[in-house]
Amino acid sequence: AWESCLVGLIGSGVGPSLSPALHQREADRHGLRCLYRLIDIDPLGIGPEGVGELVRAAARLGFDGLNITHPCKQTVIEHLDGLSEDAALLGAVNTVVFGEDGRAIGHNTDWSGFARSFARGLPDAPTGEIVLLGAGGAGAAVAHALLTVGADRLTLADTDPARAAGLAGTLAERFGAARVRTVPPEGLPAAVDRADGLVHATPTGMAAHPGLPLPVELLRTGLWVAEVVYRPLETPLLAAARAAGCRTLDGGGMAVFQAADAFRLFTGREPDAEQMLTDLSDL
Numbered sequence: 321a322w323e324s325c326l327v328g329l330i331g332s333g334v335g336p337s338l339s340p341a342l343h344q345r346e347a348d349r350h351g352l353r354c355l356y357r358l359i360d361i362d363p364l365g366i367g368p369e370g371v372g373e374l375v376r377a378a379a380r381l382g383f384d385g386l387n388i389t390h391p392c393k394q395t396v397i398e399h400l401d402g403l404s405e406d407a408a409l410l411g412a413v414n415t416v417v418f419g420e421d422g423r424a425i426g427h428n429t430d431w432s433g434f435a436r437s438f439a440r441g442l443p444d445a446p447t448g449e450i451v452l453l454g455a456g457g458a459g460a461a462v463a464h465a466l467l468t469v470g471a472d473r474l475t476l477a478d479t480d481p482a483r484a485a486g487l488a489g490t491l492a493e494r495f496g497a498a499r500v501r502t503v504p505p506e507g508l509p510a511a512v513d514r515a516d517g518l519v520h521a522t523p524t525g526m527a528a529h530p531g532l533p534l535p536v537e538l539l540r541t542g543l544w545v546a547e548v549v550y551r552p553l554e555t556p557l558l559a560a561a562r563a564a565g566c567r568t569l570d571g572g573g574m575a576v577f578q579a580a581d582a583f584r585l586f587t588g589r590e591p592d593a594e595q596m597l598t599d600l601s602d603l
């Protein structure tokens with residue numbers, strides 16, 4: 321008999337997501353019949369606050385779990401029966417697992433996905449001082465990952481200073497005020513100048529947000545640059561960073577490792593993340 325797994329992704333505009341292919345191809349390699357459904361809240365006329373209705377429906381229909389994306393990662397929390405420790409700390413859930421007892425438990429594999437991608441792609445990168453550009457959802461996961469794996473100090477920059485300040489406040493509580501600070505846009509050159517590395521976590525470089533997120537003159541040999549955008553995999557920032565002699569990491573690793581960590585939670589099986597990385601580059 322085939323073992324099966326029924327999972328899905330809830331969010332806005334999830335149509336182009338690569339998650340179905342990543343999960344289904346990995347499941348195929350395990351001899352597991354996996355259906356990964358896309359559940360777009362937009363055509364359903366459901367807002368982020370309506371995600372609970374969909375989570376309950378999925379549980380009743382026998383789903384094994386769900387991935388949750390923008391704009392539901394926070395609003396889903398009140399509809400769950402429990403949270404992993406890191407999802408509770410982050411206040412964001414991207415993976416829900418339905419237990420046999422019917423309980424829905426929220427996890428966060430965005431931060432662990434970035435941490436594993438960073439360890440694999442920039443294994444001995446210095447982490448004394450890191451500039452993080454973008455303090456939204458992806459930035460929060462990246463910041464948690466970097467401070468968890470031992471970065472000494474993080475400098476947050478966001479064109480919306482309130483977002484940078486808000487994230488800095490929660491990180492300071494979690495990791496200590498000495499390890500986090502913010503800079504206004506005009507302070508970015510000096511901050512990058514002092515930094516060992518830069519992580520980019522704004523949407524800049526996607527088709528809808530073309531261009532570079534910072535002046536190319538700030539890129540220099542010796543600075544490593546990690547990208548969170550993964551569509552496209554090769555962003556103008558990565559190209560400019562490589563041209564400037566920087567070591568680089570693309571956003572594909574974070575996307576794959578968050579999926580791999582979710583696959584393990586959904587199925588209890590150990591995913592082959594290297595094979596999933598190869599799959600991503602073919603998709």
Ligand code: NAD
Pocket residue numbers: 390430433453454455456457458459477478479480483521522523524526532533534548549550571572574575576578
């Ligand atoms: P978001 O809207 O929550 O946050 C983006 C933040 O960037 C906002 O606070 C905004 O003010 C800020 N910003 C925009 N332009 C800026 C600039 N030029 N300089 C400084 N700050 C700027 O978005 P998000 O959910 O965090 O997603 C950001 C990107 O990360 C998207 O491209 C998304 O696809 C990608 N992402 C990738 C992964 C992955 O697994 N690789 C996971 C999550 C998100």
